[in-house]
Amino acid sequence: MALLERMSMADADGQSGFRSVMSDCIARRATIDMQIDGAPSQIDDPAIWNRKWQRFSLSLVRANIETGEDEGQSDFDLASEWLLRFTAGVLALMPLEPVDAAAAGELPEGFPEGSREQVQVNRYERDRRNRAAALAIHGLRCRACGFDFGERYGEIAAGFIEVHHITPVSKLGPGYVIDPRNDLVPLCANCHRVAHRADPPLTIETISGLVESRR
Ligand SMILES: [Zn+2]
Ligand SMILES: [Zn+2]
Incomplete structure (x- = not known):
């Protein structure tokens, strides 16, 4: 086609x-x-x-x-x-094309090896x-703390950032259509870890508040 x-x-x-x-x-x-x-x-x-x-x-x-x-x-x-x-x-x-993600060395966390x-x-x-x-x-800056990998580490880390689902994928009903604006948010590795210290995850506002209160 x-x-x-x-x-x-x-x-x-x-x-x-x-x-x-x-x-x-x-x-x-x-x-x-x-x-x-x-x-x-x-x-x-x-x-x-x-x-x-x-x-x-x-x-x-x-x-x-x-x-x-x-x-x-x-x-x-x-x-x-x-x-x-x-x-x-x-x-x-x-x-969507089937890709051999494992062979590409790009399998995200949680994927069984060789799947x-x-x-x-x-x-x-x-x-x-x-x-x-x-x-x-949303850009490449951490939404919670403002961290930018490229700014801190230079070229080698430029563009590196994690993407967090505001509502965990497991809680979305079948057939839920993700809206990248409202459902996804860029977080640095640290803030992302902190977000998942709680279940359901801490909100971005909560994490920002924690960071702000210590500045
Ligand atoms: Zn952050
Ligand atoms: Zn997450």
């Missing part, structure tokens, strides 16, 4: 990731122009899905980046951030997609 056709049939998680990232871009004053089969289309229109797209174009314009209203970040950093957002949005619509089960692979791919969307929206 053609890629565009498969993108138009993205599952509910993929659609949610796409909407979430794109509406975050709009909240950051970007203009999104999406055309499907030549017609201007809205990201939150349910009728755009399952239509076997023949043509798809997506453009994102963010004006006035160079006017210095973005807290003195370098042009390169800003361009990278926007590219990351755009890519994460499109990535959300990509078909080849399709259902787990699919979940793993879904997690990667959600992770990309969450980081595009």
